[in-house]
Amino acid sequence: MNEQSADEYHTDIEIEDEDDEHDYQSLSESSPRGVLEISLSGSDSDNHSSISRSLSSRGSSFNEDSANLDEDDGGRAPGLISSSSVAQALRWRNLICNLKWKSFKRFSTVPLVSGYELSRKSLMRRLGKHHNDEVMIDGVNWDVPKPSWRNFTLAELAAATDCFSSDNMVGRGGHAEVYKGRLPDGQLVAVKKITKKEKKDEDRVQDFLSELGIIAHINHPNAAHLIGFSSDTDLHLVLQFAPHGSLATLLHNSGRRLEWGLRFKIAIGIAEGLRYLHCECHRRIIHRDITASNILLMDDYQPQISDFGLAKWLPEKWVHHIVSPIEGTFGYMAPEYFMHGIVHEKIDVFSFGVLLLELITGRRAVDSSRQSLVIWAKPFLAQRNIQKLVDPRLEGKYELIELKRAMSAASACIHHLPNVRPNMKRVIQMLKGERVEPKPKACGGRPILLDACDLDDYSSTAYLKDLNRHMELVME
Numbered sequence: 001m002n003e004q005s006a007d008e009y010h011t012d013i014e015i016e017d018e019d020d021e022h023d024y025q026s027l028s029e030s031s032p033r034g035v036l037e038i039s040l041s042g043s044d045s046d047n048h049s050s051i052s053r054s055l056s057s058r059g060s061s062f063n064e065d066s067a068n069l070d071e072d073d074g075g076r077a078p079g080l081i082s083s084s085s086v087a088q089a090l091r092w093r094n095l096i097c098n099l100k101w102k103s104f105k106r107f108s109t110v111p112l113v114s115g116y117e118l119s120r121k122s123l124m125r126r127l128g129k130h131h132n133d134e135v136m137i138d139g140v141n142w143d144v145p146k147p148s149w150r151n152f153t154l155a156e157l158a159a160a161t162d163c164f165s166s167d168n169m170v171g172r173g174g175h176a177e178v179y180k181g182r183l184p185d186g187q188l189v190a191v192k193k194i195t196k197k198e199k200k201d202e203d204r205v206q207d208f209l210s211e212l213g214i215i216a217h218i219n220h221p222n223a224a225h226l227i228g229f230s231s232d233t234d235l236h237l238v239l240q241f242a243p244h245g246s247l248a249t250l251l252h253n254s255g256r257r258l259e260w261g262l263r264f265k266i267a268i269g270i271a272e273g274l275r276y277l278h279c280e281c282h283r284r285i286i287h288r289d290i291t292a293s294n295i296l297l298m299d300d301y302q303p304q305i306s307d308f309g310l311a312k313w314l315p316e317k318w319v320h321h322i323v324s325p326i327e328g329t330f331g332y333m334a335p336e337y338f339m340h341g342i343v344h345e346k347i348d349v350f351s352f353g354v355l356l357l358e359l360i361t362g363r364r365a366v367d368s369s370r371q372s373l374v375i376w377a378k379p380f381l382a383q384r385n386i387q388k389l390v391d392p393r394l395e396g397k398y399e400l401i402e403l404k405r406a407m408s409a410a411s412a413c414i415h416h417l418p419n420v421r422p423n424m425k426r427v428i429q430m431l432k433g434e435r436v437e438p439k440p441k442a443c444g445g446r447p448i449l450l451d452a453c454d455l456d457d458y459s460s461t462a463y464l465k466d467l468n469r470h471m472e473l474v475m476e
């Protein structure tokens, strides 16, 4: 594959904006997204053959036509809200009311960073005016620290984004449209409007509450920072704005060369963010969708892990969790996840390994000829073949020691056996060239014991074969 062909491949799903200002508008998704339904009953490694594609791959191309707001879109000026919008608002309200008990359960055990417990009552309060009556009836003492995030009205978000104008659209994923906005105090924000058109309203609200619950809980410079939300008419998250857009855009679409020093800094930042999610949060958080499009670049190119739409809490006692359907981005999914739906820290470690390979090689996770970067890079990593691996656009300008460390870490992270992959603490040590602890602490390092899925008998060759078959299946 050459870079030319990669660009050609992506022109049909991405629109590159010539204007720097609008760079963010180019599609940031580097690999197709998909949802797989999988039979989890089988136990052998051929289980993947029963995978059926429930949705065709959801390319998340930015399309200028579709960037225009619909008649019924939440992006209208407050004075123009139509009867259909009002009806929609009422629908959201009813849905949120109906879902509250389920959601309260989910939220009730989530302590916020400020020490504020997001209880049933506080969730009602967070979700806005609609629940005022219940708040009064409960007669609760609200003497609690005020959370730092806000419940916005649609009018406030419309004012911030110039009525969600297409000029302000900075990105579009499979589930959301993202607009640049400015709050009255001058703060730049990203307003993420949840679309998820293929989902029922009820599922959309559930997903929104789940993402909101996780994102409100986290507090780390390398993870997305929530400023507020809105459930007024539509569902919105209001996030800190990333001035340099996504890593996918910068690395693959900007036409600019990303220097090695920045690449390495970005790699360390993402690793620190993942270590925080896996090891330092009250409950372990598995992101499930670590991709170059979901890494945002803040001032000074500090990376932030974003898009917690698929993230899962993992209770302390659970070694892993099994999910169905399997959702994620092709090219980044660990074998035990795409074949068996197993969710644990090591699936994020695998995806991080793919990201490292992207930074080293400048190639996409899946290239124009539908080849997986992992499959392409494995033999060169085994040979420690720097010349073949390193991005030619760097023109030999890199720190050799850092590059070698990144190659070793990538190689370890993409190991087909999850138990052999390092946890994120160890990955950071590898990247920084620090002494590696002989016995890493439990964080993200618990062995996976599975009767139903004998991963230890799983060979590297079988894995590459499965990966190829998986790719064929989802990309056909």
Ligand SMILES: Nc1ncnc2c1ncn2[C@@H]1O[C@H](COP(=O)(O)OP(=O)(O)OP(=O)(O)O)[C@@H](O)[C@H]1O
Pocket: 024, 028, 029, 033, 060, 170, 171, 172, 173, 174, 175, 176, 177, 178, 190, 192, 239, 240, 241, 242, 243, 245, 246, 289, 293, 294, 296, 306, 307, 309
């Ligand atoms: N805080 C932000 N600042 C600037 N741009 C952003 C921000 N958040 C998102 N974007 C842009 O919008 C794009 C889509 O956002 P995001 O990945 O959150 O949407 P999504 O629909 O949840 O994606 P996915 O298809 O991965 O589920 C990002 O790739 C990025 O280019």
